[in-house]
Amino acid sequence: MHLTLSQFNQAYERRFPTCHLIPMFVDSEVLEETESEDGSIHQVQRRCKLDVDAPRLLKRIAGVDYVYFSQENTLNKRERTLHIESHNETFSNRVIIHELCSYSAHPENEDWTCFEQSASLDIKSFFGFESTVEKMAMKQYASSIKKGKEIIEFYLNQLEEEGISHVPRWTPSLDAPSSSSVTTKHVCATPKLLHLELPVTPAVSIPVSTDANKLDADYIKRYLGDLTPLQESCLIRLRQWLQESHKGKIPKDEHILRFLRARDFNMEKAREILCQSLTWRKQHQVDYLLETWTSPQVLNDYYTGGWHHHDKEGRPLYILRLGQMDTKGLVRALGEESLLRHVLSINEEGLRRCEENTKVFGRPISCWTCLVDLEGLNMRHLWRPGVKALLRIIEVVEANYPETLGRLLILRAPRVFPVLWTLVSPFIDENTRKKFLIYAGNDYQGPGGLLDYIDKEVIPDFLGGECMCEVPEGGLVPKSLYRTAEELENEDISLWTETIYQSASVFKGAPHEVVIEIIDASSVITWDFDVCKGDVVFHLYHSKRAPQTPRKDPLVGQHSSSTTPGGNNVQLIDKSWTIGLDYSMVESPLTCKEGESVQGSHVTRWPGFYILQWKFHTMPGSASTNLPRVDDVLASLQVSSHKCKVMYYTEVIGSEDFRGSMTSLESSHSGFSQLSHATSSSNHSQSSSMISR
Structure with a gap:
C-alpha cells in the first residue's frame, strides 16, 4: 500500500490513547506535547501501559501486572519525517528495551513512505528467567511488526470511510516566524504518579561556554576528577534541576556525579535513580544515620568487618572476614533490619572517609576498596534466610550508593564460593562485577596479587602481613542471644514466616522423602533444613526410574506431599527396591542432632531421580531389641519422643545457570578459572558435596 507521510501520521495517531486491535495495549497518557512556533515540528511524549503476555509465575515473581513504556514521537513536517522512539520504564535496571521507528518521504516518489525499524534488548538480570524473557520479547516483537501493518490499514480505511482520502502537505504560513524554537502546549499534571517532574532535557546538548555554566578548573581537578565538557554540562544541569525542583538539602557534586557515572551520563536515567534515592534517604533519615545509629553489642563482637587504613590509591580500605562470620547467628539475634542499617552506616562512613582522604591526598577520591576474606566459608553461610537478607542488602546498596566501590578483592575463595556467587551475582550491576578480583587459595600472595593494590605495611596479620587488624575475629553467636519469631515480627521482619520452607514429620520406620x-x-541440588525435634539421619539417593506415587502408610495415616500445619510424611522408596540395584547412595549418611541447622549441595553426575531422605535416628542399643519390626513401629508411634520434625527447603541450580553465572564473572586471575572448572565439571567426584551445620 502506498501512502503519504501525512496520511500515515493521521492514521497512526488514532491508535491512542487505546487501541482495540492491540489487546496488550491497555492505556496511554500524554506527558508532554510541544510544537515549534512555525508549526513545522510537533513532538509528543507518552507513557504507555501494557499487559505483557507473560507466564503468571513470572509476573508473581517480578511483582507486576503491567509494564510501562515511554514513547517520544517527533513529526518534522518541513523535512517530512516521523521518528518514534520508545524504551521501557519498568525493570529498566534489569532489562533495557529500546525501539526506533523512522518514517520518511520517498526521495523519488512523494506519495510513498519509507519505513525503517530497529530494536535492541539487553537483559542484565531478571530473577533467573533471562532466557524466558528473551524468548517472549522476540516472539512479541515479531508479532508486533506483522500486526503494525494491519493496524495502519484499518485506520486508513476508517479515514476513507469518513471522507478523508487526501491530507495536503504542510506549508509554512507567510506570517510564521523563521525560528524553530519550541513552546510547550501540554504537560501532564500528575508527575508523582509518573515519576517525572519536569520535561527531560536532551543529554546530548552542550550549552555555550559561559561563566554561569562552567565549573572552576581547579575545583574539578581537586574534587571531581577529569570531566569532559559534556559530562561537566550534565552535572551542572542536573544540579540546577535539583535546586529548582527539590527543597531542602541538595547533595554535593560528588554525590550527583556518582549517579551520572552509574548511568553513563544519561541525564534522564541518572535523574530518575537519584530522585528515588533522595526520597529514600529522606524517608529513612539516612542523612542522620551516623549520629543516631548505635551498633548493638552483638554486632561489635561478632560482625567481622571494619575499616583499615587505605589502599595505594588513597581509597579507604574496608575488610570483611566473611568466612569467619556467623551469618545465621547474626540474623537470628538481630533480624534483617538491624543488619541492613549497620551496612548502611558502613556506606555512610565510607562516604565520609572519601571526603577526608580527598583533602588529605589533594586529589578526588570518590570510592573505596573492599577486601573480603573467604577463609572458612562453607555451606553454613548459604542458609536461606541469610542469603535472602544479603540479597536485600545488595539491592538497597546498589540503588543508593552507585559508583562507591572502586575495587573488590576476594581472597582465599573456597570451592563453595561458586554456589554463593550463583545466588547473588544476578543482583549485582554489571559495572560493579568488573571491579571484582578473585583469588583462590594463596594466589593473592604472588604477582598481580594483593601487593599491587595495598602497601605491604598495611596488609593484615591474618593475611601474612605485619599490620595488626582490629576487625573482630567473629565466632558463633551464642544461641542465648537469639530472638524469637514474635520479637522479629514486631520489627517487621518476616524471615521466620517464609512459605519456602516445608515441615515434615519423621517416624521410626517411616522416613520422609523428597524426589x-x-x-x-x-x-546442583541444594538443601537447607533444621532439625526441630529429635535426631535424624540424612541420605541422598539416585535412581534411574521414577519412584511410585507417594504411598499412604497405614501407621502414619497421611501421604500428602503438600505442607500441612502439623507437618507431613511422604515415603517414595518402595519396600521392594534393593539398594545397589534399584537405587544407589550418592552421599554418605549424615547424623543430625535436635536443634541443628544443615546446609549442603551436590553436583549431580547423572540425570534421573534424586531422593532426599530424612530417617529416624535409632540409638545404638536399640538394635538388640527382640520386638518385631511392625510392633516396634507401632510402639514408637505411641511415644512422642519417637517422632522427629524437620523444616526443609530444596532448590536446583541448572547446569546452564550454574556455569553461566560463573563465566560471567570477569577476573584477570587464572586461579578463579581453575576454581570454576573444578566445581562445574561433569566428572566431579562425590567428594564435591558440601555439607555444613
Missing part, C-alpha cells in the same frame, strides 16, 4: 528429577547432568 527431585534432574534432566541435565552437572546440575
